[in-house]
Amino acid sequence: MKNNYSRLKWVALIILGGMLMFLSMVATAAIPTPLPLLQQEVSGIVEDQNGLPIPGVTITIKNTNRGTVTNLDGQYSITAPSNGVLVFSFIGYSTIEIEIDGQKEIDIKLEEDIAALGEVQINAGYYNTTERERTGSISRVSSEDIEMQPIVSPLEALQGRMAGVEIEQPSGIRGVASSIRIRGRNSLRLGGDQPLFIVDGVPINANSISSIGLFTQNSGMDPLSTLNLSNIESIEVLKDADATAIYGSRGANGVVLISTKRNKGGRSQVEAKIYSGFSQVSNRMDLMNTAEYLEVRRTAFENDGVTPTESNAPDLVLWDQNRETDWQEELLGGTSPITDITMSVSGGNEQTSFRLGGSYRKEGSVFPGTFEYNKATANFSLNHRSKDNKFALDFTANYGVDNNQLFFGSNYVRLAVILPPNAPELYNDDGSLNWAENRWINPLNGLFKPQDIETNNLLSNLSLKYNLGKGLEFKTNFGYSNLISGQVTKNLINSFNPVTWGYTRLSSYHSDTRRKSWIIEPQMTYNKQFGGFNVNAITGLTFQENQNSLLTMDGTGYGDDSLVGNLSAADQVRVNSDQKINYRYAAIFGRLGLDWKKKYYFNITGRKDGSSRFGPNKRIANFGAIGAAWIFSEETFIQQNLSFLSFGKFRGSYGTTGSDQIPDYGFMDTYETTNGPGGLYPTKLYNPNFSWEINKKLEAALQLGFIEDRINLEVNWYRNRSSNQLTGYPLPAITGFSSVQANLPATIENSGWEIALNTLNTKGENFFWQTSLNFTIPRNKLVEFDNLDLTPYRQTYRVGEPLSIALVYKYDGINPDTGRYEVKDINEDGRLDFSDRTGIAFLGRKYYGGIQNTVKVRNFNLGFLFEYINQDKHSYLRDTGRTPGYYGNNSTQILDAWTQAGDHTNIQQLSTSSSSSFLNALESDRMITDASFLRLKTLSLSYQFSKTFVERMGVKELDLYLHAQNLFTLTNYLGLDPQAGLAVPPMRTITSGLRITI
Template identity: 85%
Template sequence: MKNNYSRLKWVALIILGGILMFLSMVATAATTPPPFLQQQEVSGIVKDQNGLPIPGVTIALKNTNRGTVTNLDGEYNITAPANGVLVFSFIGYTTVEIEIDGRKEINIQLEEDIAALGEVQINAGYYNTTDRERTGSISRVTSEDIEQQPVVSPLEALQGRMAGVEVEQPNGVRGAASSIRIRGRNSLRLGGDQPLFIIDGVPINANSINSISPFTQNSGMDPLSTLNLSNIESIEVLKDADATAIYGSRGANGVVLISTKRNKGGDTQMEAKLYTGFSKVSNRMDLMNTAEYLEVRRTAFENDGATTNEYNGRDLLRWDQNQETDWQEELLGGTSPITDLNLAVSGGNEQTSFRLGGSYRKEGSVFPGTFEYNKVTANLSLHHRSKDNKFALDLSANYGVDNNELFFGSDFVRMAVTLPPNAPELYNEDGTLNWAENSWINPLNGLFKPQNIETNSLLSNLSLKYNFGKGLEFKTNFGYSNLQSGEVTKNLINAFNPVTWGYISLFSYHTDTRRNSWIIEPQISYNKQFGDFNINAITGLTFQENQNNFLTMDGTGYGDDSLVGNLSAADEVRATSDQEINYRYAAIFGRLGLDWKDKYYLNITGRKDGSSRFGPNKRIANFGAVGAAWIFSEEAFIQRNLPILSFGKLRGSYGTTGSDQIPDYGFMDTYEATDGPGGLYPTKLYNPNFSWEINKKLEAALQLGLLDDRINLEINWYRNRSSNQLTGYPLPAITGFSSVQANLPATIENSGWEIALNTTNIQNEEFSWRTSLNFTLPKNKLVEFDNLDLTPYRQTYRVGEPLSIALVYRYEGINPETGRYEVQDVNDDGRLDFSDRTGTAFVGRKYYGGVQNTIRIKNFNLGFLFEYINQNRRSYLSEIANSPGTYGNNSTQILDAWTQPGDQTNIQQLSTSTSSSAAFSNAMLSDEMITDASFLRLKTLSLSYQFSESFVERIGLKELDLYIHGQNLFTLTDYLGLDPQGGMAVPPMRTITSGLRLTL
């Protein structure tokens, strides 16, 4: 789009150029034709940033109407003057001007243009749109950003890159499931906010896989870790009603669309990418050394007037007082090597093209031992279309095997922080574990509680299209997914103190998870242009079925270590859980998109859902939304008066989505067998009338492009209200049941502001600098909850307050007489209980964002991302749970403990008494122990060098890049624990890798 200002600019430049050219001709006597009349042939190849040829690129001779386009191999040929200028342009890429300067061959690489609002295609699920035309809220991350991060899960690659999207990593151990929340928490139920995940059109169950490891007991295993991140083309996150309503109940908490790479046709070529490097724990606590620790312990006993003995003071009497062990170094200080290899072959012709790839990844462990993480993936995409372009077929398949040995039956992290620095040596002189005469539990016993978790995942999709002409097209998607995960935990003989070997029983624990699903979605779309009016419509059906099986077993009584895990060799095998769950879902959906003159847009979507998770009376529900947009920069009065404005759009949406994220069969009555023969007793009541949660979403947004779209700004305001909350409703004890599944009269509101800013600071042939910034200011509160005091949630929530609050005692300081923590006894009844926890403390994010910069200097590319989160969380003291002065190491902050009246400190007097421990426990439940855990983290740093085309051709390649990547390089925070996000968990790994990418 050109405005009056740009027209005048170019007219003036043309006139000035003409005058200068005329004066030059008059002043110079030449016997040969002037340069602009000397014609020559110019040829070359145009490629993208991945070294692949780009067909269809327009090459124009500047200030003329002469031009050409590249063929399927990206080649071009044009006749032009020796001193002319060629202009290379293609949708989705930055336009580049190159002076010919007498050259006969000009090869060029085009870069993606983040400012090309009307050209870059955005995946909206059932249809594609552009940033210019979209009426909904959609955020996007491309393969360029994903591949710069040496991570294993696509969720980790989103951290700090999207407004309104919270991704939290529970710890730094590979394979542990991260959590994602889109625009806040919508449900009273923990775990009821999972968005819908769709990979290449196939919905998958992305809920974490159950695991008993201390590293995953709260988060589970990540089923997305089986994906090959180098094979992901883009990840789109749909947030508002306009974008998500077409998914009905499945889109209540947002939608995450993952698209894998497709073949681009052209000559057959192979791309290889290899990197290697290492990871280390990114942070350590400042703990007491032996001298400080022993002084603290002695002072605690002196304050109590107590006498130490070999039981309460083994660290003072039985252990070496000069022993000094850095347990963080011993248990977490290892270096984990990383190797990652990716191969892909692509090719084809105008009718049929393919892409075939595979990867292998191997990582070590920062923990003691020689345990590994291995992943192997394979992927295939195939595209075919008939010569008349009426029929098209697309097939994609992704398979991954994830083998994880990085988890153990012992928590090395907690032991690394709390073990006294003078604890005994780990090994005896003969190499066996040292149990120090039964005075401790050797932390390395966890090496003899190994876990092996193997996950296999297959995702496949087949899409068939037929174009009837006149804008009418029929399409059917067939999707299938299969996931199998098995975990075996062994307890071997050396996991136990030798004095117990005579009567302990070796045992193993087994889990088996199986998930199968299929989906069929026939669709009809219609696109037609009527003058200035354009119609885009789609309607279709969805048939989906999921089958989930979960089995847990344990075996006991093995005769030898070599037999542990082989259930047939166990004396006793017991099934502790056996679940088989079937979920069926069906829907009809439709979308009508209208636009007039490419500046007024209206989008109407609707869906009728049916879910097997509800009773016969409530299985059907209707959802819908409307979105509208006005590109006001197309108006003549705007173009006349605001020449600096290159793009301006107002958009808004409103609609409803629902949620059926509840346990299957929740409406049914269930029974269990009695201990005696032939008896049954009821365990759950029948309720066929509980119905869908309803999420009403409202949004308004402004998008601006300034200075020919060199500056792009988007500001969103949203408000989501989720009501009809599905949860357990309490019942009187006389009924014999504690609750029944029902809808509670509670409404949760999430509102906030999101800002996304993209700027092209500098852009020329040899230097470019781009900046992307996102910022989110969220607000969450429980708007209403009728009869809250009559429900169990009275001990968790307060009307008018956020869901992420802690109901706490009111901290009153340290008693100047006793030196102990004190909290307020609100009702003065002489005891502390829940009725005294009248205070509320916010625990969660206040605001968050990220800033990314991408700089190119000739063949060098530098990119880095900073993530910032302003948040509160519980103090590290509450997670260590060691009262100051009791057994176990602690932060050096303990050295500032209270000693006399007037001391200004938040650490009570050192003591080992039960009364001091009780005071400590009460303080841990007070507002004093909610602390600032804000942080600024250098999330990613990437530096690469692309060799010149002439050099690459001489060594027989098409492209060659060298790069170095860094992840979680440093974190600035005042939080005293291991990690401000994970608390006392393994911090995110500081990872540095280097590698190369080449194309043959």
């Protein structure tokens, strides 16, 4: 595959050149405003606790509307009465009031205000709010929790940090798409719960990129991996109707807002960060050694009355009985080196500022071979505001190239677990792969099935604002995204047993995925204060178009390894799929926000959506929500009687959102060509009447602050009901079609409790300790499905039960006479069929949470995060599907298998074949197990050098840090990982590095 890293260099140069041209055209000096005479001038410098100047700090004269801001060096100058009071305020810092008292120079240090509910800005999408004033349910993770983690996808940074947000990592391999679900499963369709992702105002298609690799064929590739994590300012997740209804159908499953960094204050600086380290598989199974394995196998043959032969037992007859190989060490025991470099340059003045950055990451593999993962990114942001503050421009561009070679055609994870410990050596004496006289498939044949995936992703946004005066502002957003992902998988000659060698078997698989979209959103906002009454309104339009294409081909019959992948050299080329899809979306939206004396808040949002995925008569739908909040701690009677309560707020919301997450053109009848010339046959039925899913969301919440907001507690209760379910309705074969797209009379309910607790335990000059805890109790159930028993879904769902269930046989123990598993024949008809599957096993999270601590001791910072999930899953035995005693290694637990009547064990008698009793047990509740776990998700330790030292070094900041991830997991689950199952566990990663600011 052609390498596109050179493109990145030219893109960065073009962006930098454009930036310099723009800066040369704008003015850099502000016109000073004359101040009244007969007052004294006061000047000084505003710094943070580390002695660094803070640009952009607002200094006002108390009880007046006069003020100024600090420049790039933190300096200010203001004319004020000699007996006046100066008020210093800046987002994220405590506001300070200083009496002038005739002083001509006043230098101050601002302290970070961790618990300031009203200071930290929260991105709510089309508008900003604060923790104090929000009426909706919004969770936020800041850059401090994101940029230092040694990961590649922003979704991984959210694990364990947010209540109501489930993120599952299906594999520890870099680039595999993680799944995210916000407040449960809303749809009967798997994959119908994807939230809306917006990066700097641009909606993106975050669905996984399909891949045929053994590690990615089920989950696909993550398109978010092309983002530079060090360039992310914050990630907000919008959950309830009040927060999401303004996005209409697109926000039915929640909204994930990713905001990148900007140089807001105009400060000039260069920041560089570099870290390196390694990753290893975080867990291994306790498998049998050679002596134990051979004893189990011999006993299994004796129990079956079968004689081992070269064909049915090469491990007992042909292979060395004293040989022992730890296949987990051999196939998964490698160390993956990691190097990550990030750099950014920022600067500007009061009117114009910019930030230009880039990153490069290289990572190896824990598997045999020299496969690598490489990522390079470039990002640029430009902010400009006219001198009269009427016009503002905000431009961002993020470009990433992701090259992944970590996926190939051998499932080393499964082989590492099941290969017999006395299996042959991997190589012959001449260095060729050892095929052991055709008695096994050499696991290293995967080295000759390489897979190369390259993804290029561009995200850009331009926002223009103009202040019309009298509280009116016009704004337009222009967004564009372009993703191109190409994949080549090769089957080279050494991947085959020499006995079956034949150049006609050499083959390659190719896929080309392209996603292009644009969006235009003109908006009008109105902000006005009438005494104690504040009005904030917004209305706008959305025009969006997505163009998606997928082309897959394969080539066979290459003449040589060097030609594999060049389709022009193949004897035969076949096009498997050639899809081109256009999706159009339009909407009108509005919001009216009201508050009275910063105490009573009322929020109304609405949206009218139109989607091309529905028939002509069903394309338009209306959605809306109402949210309200009462800050009761502002009431006089509360302040007089509950002095310990520093903040108290009730809030609630109700509204509807919809969903159009269905395949495009689903309402149309379609045809395909026949194998013969000139023929067509129908493949899908026309149904213009199916329409939007409706999700009705209800929420109530209580927020409390104690001891000057050093303790903040939030408790949410929510209930979401999704009805009019869109899905493929199965049809009988006599119709000639397998299904038709339709709305089913089914309603799904998600309800639960979310608790978030933040405490500032200690705050001193030399010691600081903060704790954040989140806890979620989710409940999901199918509350209604008319005539379920008359549909094929009767074999999947039950009314009143969760969607994530397994209908299983009832396990009845081990037969004391035969030593085999038994399940109950419920209807006692002498046979086992689906009517006997009366057991209902819930396969999902019962509750989950995380606890994070941040401790600062002088110049040392320590942070760690624990994640806990209580859940049930299928057991390791079901994942492997191997009878105890069958060919292949197994857990040491099978050493306790049943041998005679009276044995108390849950492992049946050893056998070399998969009997019906074992197969029935696989579909019983015997194979459901507790997969709960407690994991040390992240651990970080850093040291910040003192101001005196860094000044001597000629720099502004210098930090050294050590980071670790997935250090240990406490669980009773038998397999490799309680979340990934029989897959690569999350990597145990340890890195160290430095960050320097000049």
